[in-house]
Amino acid sequence: MGHTGSVTSPAPLPSRLIGAADRIPDSLALLRGPSTGRVSLPVRLAWSGLTEFDVTDPRQRLTLYRTLLDCGQRDDIIRYANAGLWRRDWPRIKRLTARRLVALWERRIPELAG
DSSP: OOOOSOOOOOOOOOGGGTTGGGGSOSOGGGOBOOSSSEEEOOTTTOOSSOSEEETTSHHHHHHHHHHHHHHOOHHHHHHHOBHHHHHHHHHHHHHTSOHHHHHHHHHHSGGGGO
């Protein structure tokens, strides 16, 4: 009748990494966010703290990009992140991000691993 043996499965991903690979754009070239000015995130992404970010300010931009990395869907990342700034900031972003998430990004977009 039913299967009663124990099945071992790999350790589950932490909940914040579930679906993370699906949220990564296929290429940095798709990112079309601004390189100057301000970005206002919707409440569903920035429910506490800052909701508006000056992308010319490195600290605010890093906070914005980490928020997108943690909470954003693929379309959010494409809309709000700038390809050139993301590439330039990647060394700082990856130091502040879970290694497993960094690995997913670098596997999808190998130029980031360089």
